[in-house]
Amino acid sequence: MAQSENRSKWGDNTRLAHCGNDPLEFHGFVNPPIARASTVLFPDAATMASGNQKYLYGTHGTPTSDALTDAIDELEGSTGTIAVPSGLAAITVPLLSFLGSGDHMLVVDSVYFPTRRFCDTMLKRLGVEVTYYDPLIGAGIETLMKPNTKVVFTESPGSNTMEIQDIPAIAAVAHKQDAIVMMDNTWATPLYFRPLDFGVDISIHAATKYPGGHADVLLGLVSANERYWQGLRDGYTALGACGNPDDCYQVLRGLRTMGVRLERHQNTALEIAQKLQGRNGVANVLHPALPDFPGHDLWKRDFKGASGLFSIVLDGGPSRDLQRAKAHAFLDALEIFGLGYSWGGYESLAVQVSLADRTVAKAPEEGPVMRLQIGLEDAADLLDDIDRGLEAAAKIS
Template identity: 60%
Template structure:
């Protein structure tokens, strides 16, 4: 590794976001990586073609565009290697398929992303893999759930929609002691606010669709691995036959350049509105780990370098009618899935599939994605929602 490359690793995250993964001087000085649309790669002769040590063999195995994004994510995550796949859910399913086989046992935190649970309860079940869910507050009790055939411990921090915090280092350590691979959905924090591999996690998963892309116009996922898990992960990717489209990889590279600026804006606005929501009589509690009132705040503070723009709050009483009235009155917040883009979004959370991390009892849970709009306009929009609830009588 060159001195110049070593120097880049000393830069702070914002600088690394701008410069990681691609050297302009390797491509005529153009500051952006080339968008390479390719399937076939030609070789000068048969002997060269027989060799397997080329940078590029076939479009599925990578191009300069995907290499640039993988390199940037390796730098940000401190990873030995990264794979790119067409969606965040694919970034969850590929590593599970890579490390689980018939007869294996998989431990999954109960506050996991809903489609992760669906994948475990359907396809993995048909494969003969047993999935067991555990309370995010289990702590040391996770040791008691480990079996001889436990091969994967799947984590998410904070928890999906309800934002429970876990002790990441503890759980990754328990997995490793038991001979299991640990993996974590790190989409909420991005590598800027949490580097899971630094806490002993083997695989860090992201929906690049969210903050790295940042503009609600692409679908992409990534898995960044340590040295022990990278080869089987990459092998599984190639065996399944999925990789990223060059245009989506390029858009994600472009999004990375401004991700810290955007994330800090999301963070500030979300925290301001979360504190304001704590004062509202219509709100039973706010589920935001950066709030001192949140039960997992100390764990968040010890592990994370910041908070993104996604959090939830619980209405004080009511049900679907009140939640619908609130949501239907909003004019700036869009009613839509996904998050991490420039626009604010809202929806009612369905927690009916939980076994341990149950829905708060006080009332409906509303999840907010705080975008980049003016914060006072967003506050007034939320007030419209509360007024609509009040009008129900």
């Protein structure tokens, strides 16, 4: 398929259907072959000595991983992308690539818990100082910057409680001090938010979620702008954390339908979120697309859409034990929602989240926070299922 001069004008779904590979390079087959590779042969000793050929060894990339990363570069507007074995690896590889002993890092306090665990264990042992900041700090982050601040880590919306960060304001402050801005953009995907367009240097994505879309693959993607691409590539090569070719193929296949799936996730989740507002047993609905959500104006300014993940706060009662009992009753009554920690797949999931790790950002006080992953089922059925959970929780006193 020849590259079209109008490609830059294509819509999201057209781009998703055609990005990442040229069928004519593979005898006309519309999907690229899976190149399972460790050893790559060289035609002669001189080429082997110089390394002057496209592929050197399986950990450095294959035609399959390149098809995926080329597609992501087109979606992200990035200079280069790496594929790593999991969403968590997509966080740890860039951090290890750019941070060293004596560096300081700022991390949003609403961050995905495994990110915090990595910062508080591995990075601490490596001599990296970590400070957690309020997700709503915006340009006020300048007060926390130090001469040795190397990385500012963002995540918007925030894990579990959906705080929206002012990414352009934070990036502007960070860049004054030459700090690298990283963002976990798993919630929105590059279809609904393109971090590099808003001042982010490195965009992180758990491709396990919406790009894969079927709860059957683990993969992470990290995209960098021109300034930091080589540093990211060097760290990736040194760590040997390469994505499996079969997993890369699965995610590339998932990309083809991600646009239509995301639209369905978005519409169903927003419908359910709206109907849960003011419902008996629900103290609050945490969804950035709701007009009364505290970060709604920022979300509306920067994002093109919302995905299928949001949270509700149950009416929990005065004690922690009672809140836990109500949360368990809610979850145990569900018939359609599965109880599981992932999201972004076709199936709906629910989990009680713990916010005990917070150090700055305040957790909701009304009751337990229940994170809902809205899948591709019918909205009416999912709402009936949530009502079953709410009724069960209401009986606990």
